[in-house]
Amino acid sequence: MPIKIGLVGLPNVGKSTLFNFLTKKDILIANYPFATITPNVGVMLLADSRLEKLSKCWQSKKTTPSVIEIVDIAGLVKGAAQGSGLGNEFLSHIREVDLICQVLRCFPDQDIVHVEKSVNPIRDWEIIQLELIEADLQQIERKLTKLKIRDEKTQKEKNVLQSVQEKLTQEIPTSQLDLTAAEKELIKGYHFLTNKPVLLLANYSGEEKEVHELREHAKKKGLFFFPLAVKLEEEMTELSAAEKKELG
Template identity: 45%
Template sequence: MKLGVIGLPNVGKSTLFNAITKAGAESANYPFCTIEPNVGIVDVPDERLDVLAKIYNTKKITPAAVEFVDIAGLVKGASLGEGLGNKFLSHIREVDALVHVVRCFENANITHVEGSVDPKRDIEIINLELVLADLESVNKRIDKAIKQARGNDKNAIVELELLQQIKPVLENGYPARSIKLPTDKKLIVDGFFLLTTKPVIYVANIAESDINKPSHENKHVQTVLDYAKTESAECLALSCKIEEELIGLEPDERQMFKDELGLSSSGLERLIVSSYKLLGLMSFLTAGEKEVRAWTIERGTKAPQAAGKIHTDFERGFIKADIVKYNELVSLGSYAAAKEKGKVSIVGKEYVMQEGDIVLFKFNV
């Protein structure tokens, strides 16, 4: 899973990126500090892996991973190349979802590129630039599809119909993701690589003093929350600066600091939970003496396709899978005990994987 961190300059994008990846991306008080996108791979926090490692006496733990891409601050005119906008927009095309950081704190010492804190305006600046970039792409595709459709190219005819459905939505300033399409048509639109089809998580970057305050007590946060609801997008509030401070502490100190702040989980953990929810993802587990590992798949994935995440041979030669639920294995203390109690199920090709399944795939190639 690849997430692109976007937003106007100086809203806290690189600070958040530093916090969640420990990558040390440069963070400074001037626009376009980030030119080339910084990339960091983050382990997905999963307490189940440590529990299984003790049960299996495992030598190696491999969590699932999320790739974060820190994309430089966009400005008005980015779709026309302002602020190296075209280059930045091309980086967005490569990610699965967008983490849109919005400034929701006042600080006279930190320059705002638009001169004041106004979350709705800031969101709309970014979204408009993405819409305009997509409109240009759609117009080019329509010209090409019209020529191909004249030759009775069936695929071109279908594409043209979809493009002509998307164009007026973009012209009215709305993202392409606001169009509800059946799965088969959505797959075709995904092939257009439009920026505004990307699902979004809005991150309201708040001051430390606003941590744990209800959203209605911070008008800026409430604005972001209300905007996210209009798009059925995910939204969470966190302090990017506090997250950066947390990540620099030792685990014990980090927990103490979280307790002092009244935080039950870090911003990273909440961001990953939101990302999984947004993209319809889940994890299944494999466990043994050599390794305990989490694998990320889409909800609704069947057993053979899940096996293919491990190796293409597993999917090609899939025979069956032995599955035990995580909670039942932990409750009984061992795989052998789970098997003895009849808690290990043998499933076939039509089995739909469930969150927390511990799996042993059987295959033959």
């Protein structure tokens, strides 16, 4: 099974443009929230020069590269965990991915609506993070209400859940908790949203100061950071080989 990467972010931050660029598809891109309703799914081929050399060396009849599945998930808004926007449906789609790629808007463009009225990627990251935390807290509360202590294992499970719950209320994601291997195994089946690896992708168009601020924020939080001028990259793919060579 290929690894699934979910593109997550507020509406109109460039998720669908990024999806088209990575998967070479052509899905709707519109200047209004929730242009994406159901997730768009595509695959991205992983170019590997080693595979190409081996294929030529062994004169393979067929060469099959590895792929990554890309899932373009509908835009999140404040209150998603309480049902705002696409609410729980949005969050359920995130549960199915292996890695969350948070697409954060750093580019200024008055013609493209921003649901929060201004460009501030760190604030947008905090909105997403709080919604993921809230969703995990709701899941724990539901489980603790139903959990019946029948043996030592269920007692340990309850203890771990209560410990995770306490940290989440302090806005500490599950991925940052110092859990033992046995404790991780007890909560493995919950697929907590805050336990998934996260990549922050800064979608920029020029030398925006927001990119530098987000880079420092990611470093402080211990998160992977990658800046990408998504629109420019997509436009570059349409150039001919000669044009690309001329631009270097």
